[in-house]
Amino acid sequence: MAKWGMVIDLEKCTGCQACSTACAMENNRLPGESWQDVLFYHEGKYPNVKMSWLPRPCMHCENPSCVTVCPTKATYKTADGVVLVDWNKCIGCKYCMIACPYGVRFYSDDKAIIEPDLRKVFAGDGKRSWNPPYRMADASEDATRGIGIQPRGVVSKCTFCYHKISKAPKGVADLDEDNPQTKEHTPSCVRVCAPKARYFGDLDNPDSRVNQLIADKGGVRLKEETGNKPQVYYLSGGGSPVVPGARSSGKA
Amino acid sequence: MTIHDIRTSRRRFLQATGLAGAAATDVLGLGAGLKALAPADAKAQAPAAAAGTKITKSICHQCPARCGIDVYTSNGRVHAIHGSTDHPISNGKLCPKGPLGSYILYDPDRFKQPMKRTNPKKGRNEDPKFVPISWNEALDTVAVRLNGLREKGESHRFALCYGRGWGASCAGLLGTFGSLYGSPNAPIGHSSMCSDSSIFSKKSTDGNGSYNAYDYRNANYLLMFGCGFLEAFRPYNNNMQVWGYIRGEKTPKTRVTAVDVHVNTTLSAADRGLLIKPGTDGALALAIAHVILSEGLWERSFVGDFKDGTNKFRAGQAVNADDFSEKWVKGLVEWWNIELKDRTPKWAAGITTIPERDILATAREFGSTRPAIALFERGAHAHSNGIYNGMAIHSLNALVGSLFAKGGLMYQMGPVYGPLPVTADDYMDDWAKGGAWKNQPRIDLKGHADGYLMANNMLQEVGPNSKAGKPYKLDTIMFYLTNPVWTAPNGQVWEEALKELFVIETSPFPSETAVFADIILPDHTYLERMQDAPTYPFQGYPMMQLRMPAIKPLYDTKYFGDTMIELGKRMKGRMGEYYKALKDTDNVIRHLAKAFEKNPGDNGVNSFETWAEKGVWYKKPYLWQQRNGEFFEWDGKAYAKPMSAEDVGKKLLPTPSGKFEFRSGYLEKNADWIASKTGRSKAKLMFPHWEEPKNPGGGDLYLVTPKTAMHAEGRSGNLPVAIAHMQPTMGGRDTVYVEVNPLTAKAKGITNGAKVKIKSSVGVIEVYARLFEGVRPDTLVLPMEHGHWAHGRWAKGRGPGHSGDVTVNQSDRITGQCLYYTTKVSIERA
C-alpha cells in the first residue's frame, strides 16, 4: 500500500492561494473552513521587512495526535497513510482540534465569518449542513471518509482529496497533474499550483519524486518537537535549517 | 485595451499538417453524459474523469489573461474548474480566481430575466423597483429609444461603454454598430481606466501601441517597476508557472529585483526588493540608464557604439553625437546630453529615497546580465509623469538589446479570423455615411484638441462630461462589462450624470450601474456562453480561444453579442437588414472559425468543431527574432531569414525612423499641442525625462490602491470564498485594511485595528487600519476592493469605503491614463 505524502517547495510558492480556493471549490468548503490555508507572517522594521508564507494542508502525520484522542474512533488513519474523519461516528467533542498541533481541523457549527451565512442561503437537507448548487458530484461524497458537505456538529479537515487519490492506479510512485494517467487522481491543491510548488507521492516508494525532493532539497517537517512526524514536507531552498527530531528520524 | 484593434494583417500560411482530423464530437455533451477530451492519440491521453462527468472547454473570465479551463459538470451541476492541460497559457494550472467560476454561475443575486425600472428617482440608495419583462419588450424599448434619437438627428447622444470585451462576437460587433447607427460614442473602450499610459510609452519609443508579450522563461534578469508580478500582472497564472520554472528549475536561476511602494509577495520573493517613493520610478530608470551608459554596459550589437570604441559617457559631460554610430536606436546621445548625463544614482537616491548603493547594484546587474527585461504597468505610470516614467523604463530594454530577442520582449500577433458573412459597408445609409453626427466630437473628447487629442479612450470623462454638458449631454448610455459609476475615480460625479440619462445595463449582476439603470438586458455568465476571445498579449504567437457553454443557461438571459444583434435587427432601414443577415453570434463564430480550415493550429484545430473540442487555436512560434543586433524571420524551421531594415521598420519598429527612438518622433509630431496643453518644454518633451509628479487631493500621504490576487475584476465582490481570502498579507478576511506605517500611525494616534477616516478633496471613507512596517511612512496602501453599495448580498455594504470615493479624477493629458495612484490623502482616527 502507498504511504501518501506531500512536498511543498517554499522557494517556488508565490503565496497566491490558488491551492486554498481550489480546495474550497473541490470540497465545497465554507469561507473560513480552510482545509488548505496559506499562512502569512512578517517581521522586521522598515525598510527591512521579511514577509513569508506557508501553505498548510493537513499534515497526515505518521503519529497523529488527533487519532489517539478521539473517543469514538471517528478519526482514523487509513492503510495508505491518510488521516480521515468518519462523520457518522463523530460526536463533535472537538478534542482532535485541541490535540492537533497544526490547526488543520474545523468544526462545522462555527459562526459564519462572511455574512450572509451560506448555510442559510443554500439551506441544508438534514444530511448536509448546507446544500449549494455547485456541490460536488454525488459519486464523490463519502461521509465515512469525511468527503463532501458534512452534517452539523462534526469536525472536518483536509482529506488529501481521498476521493481522487483512492482511485489512482496501484503502485504508482507519484500523483502528478502533468501525467495524463494520474491527472484526475491528483489532489486539487497540487493540481492547480501554477509554479508547481506542490508534489504528491508515495513516501514508501524509493522511486518517488517526493522522496527524491526531500533528500535532494532538504525537506523538513514542521514542529518536530511534537513527535507527530508529518507526512507533508517543506523545501526551503536547500538549507534544511530545522533540526530533525530524534524520534522522527529514527534515532531514538 | 481593445484586442480586436491589434493588427490582423499578419497572416501565416503553413502547409496543412494534417494532424489527426478528429471526428466531430458532441462537444456540448448534451447527449449521453460521458464526455472526455477526444484524444488525438488515444494512448497518450488520460482516462477521463469519472463516468457521468462531462468536461467542457471554456476560458476563465476573472481577468483578461484568458486561461483555458476544463469545466466539470456532474449530476447536472457545474462543480469544478481546472486549468486545461493542453492550453498554452494555463497548462493545466490556475490562479486563485480560476476556481471561482461555479460560484459566479450560481450567484443567487443574478438577474434572472430582463428588467424594467419603475422608480423614476435615481440614487445610490434608491430602489429601482425593477419589474420583470420579456426580451421582446426590453429590446423593443431600447430600439424605440435608439431609432427615435436617430430620427431626431441626435444619434451621437447614444454612448456604449465597454470594459472587458472578449472578442469578435461581442465587443468586436460594437464598432460596426456605432458606424451603422451613427454615433462616435459607440463604442468607447475602457483602456484609459486600464493601462493606456504604458501603451503610449511603447508607442512613443518603439512604435507599437500595445502591451508587450514577454519571453520570461529565457530571461536571466527581471527588473520589475511597480508590478504585482506575483499578485495581478497578466497573464497571472502563466507568470506564476514561469516563476516556478525560472526560480526553481532553470539553470542559471533568473535573478529578480522588484520595486514597489510596499512589501508584497513580489518583493519578498524577489532577490532584492526596493521601496520607492510613489511616482518616481522614472528617476530610478533614468539613473539605471545613466549607469548602463557610463559604465559601458549597453548592448553594442543592438544600440551601436562609439566609432573609436572608447566610452565617452561620463557623468555631467556632454557627448558629441557624431562620435557615436547608432544601430537600431535613434537619439541616444541627444538623450544623454539633454537629460541622462546628470541623472546619477546619487541624484536618484534623493528623489526616490532608495539608497544609492542599491540603485548602483541593480543597474550593474541589469546591465551585465543578458537577456534582461524591464517591465512595468500602472504602478509606475498611473501618475502625472507616467508616460515619461514608462519611456525611461522601456528604454532600458533597448539599451540591453532585449527587444524581440530570446528572453526579451516583443508584441502580440493578432487573431487570424475568417471574414464575417456580411460586410458593414454594404449597409451604410446616408446618415451613417455622412450625417451630422460626424461633426460631433466624442463625448469623452478623445481625439479633440480641447480634450485628449492623442488618447485612445477617455472613459472616465464620459460621465463628468455629460453631466457638465460639455461638449454635450448624452441621452442614452449602455454598459457592457464595465461599471464606471463605481470604478471611476470620484464616481460620485457619474452618479449625478446617470440620473439624467436612460441607462441600459447588460451585466448578469445587480451592479452599481444597475441601480441607476432603466433597462436590464442580462448577459449569461461565462460558463453559459459560447464566445470567442483572441489572446491577451502573451508570448507573441497568435492564439484564439473559445468558450463553450458548460450548462444550459440557468435563467432567461442572453449573450451580449446576441443582444446587440437582436437590437440591431430592430433598427430601421439598412442597419436592421445588416443584422438580419448577420443572424446571430453562433453564425458569427462559425464564420470566424473558417480561417482555420486553411490554417490549422498546432494542436490540429482546423474547424469550428475541433475548435470547440480543444478550446483554443494557436500557431507557434512568434515569427521574428533579434539576435546580436540582426533581425530574422521564421522560415518554417528556424529564425534564419534575415530581415531588411525596411522590413524591420514596417513589421517590428514602426516608428518614423524604423528604430527605437529615445527621441520620440511620435511625440515630436504632436509637440505643439503637448506643449500648449501641458506646458512642457518643446526641447525635452520627446525624450524620457524626469518630471516631478503633480499630486492632487490635498493630503500629506500618497494613497496607492493595488489589486490583490483574489481581485477578480469586480466579479469577486459577491463571492464569499473570494472575500474570505482577499488580503492574506494583512489578514483581511471580511474586509480589507489600509496599511499604515507604525511611525505614521503613532504620529496620528492610530492603533492597530483602529477605524480611521481617509480624506481627500473629493471625499472621505472609513477603513480599518493595520500597522505594517513594510509600507513606506509617506504612503498608505489600500487594496481596491469592497466598498460596494450594490452588486449582491455579500458585496453590498461591505467595508471599507470605496477607494474611488477619495481618488481625484486626474488624467494624463497625453495618454488619457486615469491616474489612480496619484492622490494624496490625509488619515485620522475615526
Added chain:
Amino acid sequence: MTTSSMSIARPNTVLVIAAIGLVVTLGMAGMNLMAQGHAAFNTNSVGISWGLPIVTYDYFLLTSTGLTLVASLPLVFELKSFQPVAKRCVWLAIAGLVGGVSSLALELGSPIKAISIIWTFQTGSPLFWKVLFVLAHFVLLVVLFARMRGGGPVRGIAAAQFVAALGIALIAGAVYGMMAMRPFWFGGDVPVAFLIESFLGGLAFIIFFSYLAHGFNAQAMPADLRGLFGGALGATFAVVIALHAAFVGARVVTGLWSNAEGLEVWGYISSRPLFHVEIWLGIALPLVLMGSRGTRQNPTMQIAAAVLVMISLLISRYDFIIGGQMVPLFKGSWAPSLLAYVPSTTEWLVFLAAIFLANVVNAYGEWKFDLDGR
C-alpha cells in the same frame, strides 16, 4: 439526629427558584441553539474550541468528584468525625454531576452518538477513560446513595467510588496534561493539580451547601456537623488550600519565568484583575481565614472562605481551559497573536442552566431525603 423542622422551608425556596431559573435559562438557551446551532457559542475553529460550556462541565465534574473524595473520608477511611457530611456529599455529588453533564450535552455536536464511546475501547484517549469512569461514577453514586438511605453495606461501593473519583480527577487533568503541543497545559503535574482542586472544591462546596441547607444558621445545624466545620474539616480545608496555593504558585511562577513559545499566555492571564481576585481573595484570604483557629471556628468566616474558594476555582478553571487555547496554532495573519474570547449569551445561559439544574437536584434531595441523616 433528625433534620430540624426549621430547615424544611429552605430547600423548597431553593428548589422553586432553581426550577424557575432552569426553565428560563434552558428554554432560552434551547431556543438559541435550535435557531443557530452552535454558532450561538463564541467558540470557533480559529483556536478556542472549548469555551464556557466545557469549563462548566469540568468545574461541575471535578466538584462532584471532590465531594466524593470528601465522602470517602468517613466511608472508606473510617474517619468518623466526617460522618455528618457523608450523605449530603454523595447527593450533592450526584447533583453536580447532573449539572455538569447537562452542560456537556448542550456543547457536543452530536451528543446522541456519544454512547458509542463505551464500546470503542480507544484506550489511548483520555476522553475514553473519562467517559468510562464518569459513567461508573454516576452508577456508583446512585447505588451508594440508595444503600446509605436503605442502610445496606457501603464500604465496598464507597471504595470503588473513591477509585472512580480519584481516577476522574487525574484523567480529567490528563486530558489537558497530555497535550505536548500546548506548553501551557502540558505536564504530568496537571492531573495532580486537578486532583487537589477537586478535593478543595469538594470541601468548599460541602461547607457552603450544608449551611445553605440550614438557612445559613449554624445553630440550626446538628452539633457534630457544626463542630466538624470548625474542627477537622475546617483544618483539612486549610491544608488543601495551602497545597492548592503551592501548585498554583508553581505553575504561575514557572509560566511567567519561561521564554518558551506558548507560555506568553501567562503574562496576559496574570495581568487581568480576575487573576488577582483568584489569587488574593480566592486563595490567600481563605487560607488565612481557615488557617487561624479564631476565624476557622466562625461560621461566617467559614462560609466566606468557602464562597471565595468556589469562585477562585471557577476563575482558575476558566483561565486554565481558555488559556491553553489562546495561542493560535498556524493561523498566520488570520488571527492575532493571542486570541480573544468572551462567552456568548447562550454560553452564559448554559452555564446558568447547569447551576440551576444542579440546585434543583440538590434542593430536591434536601427536601425529600434526610441529608443530615447518618
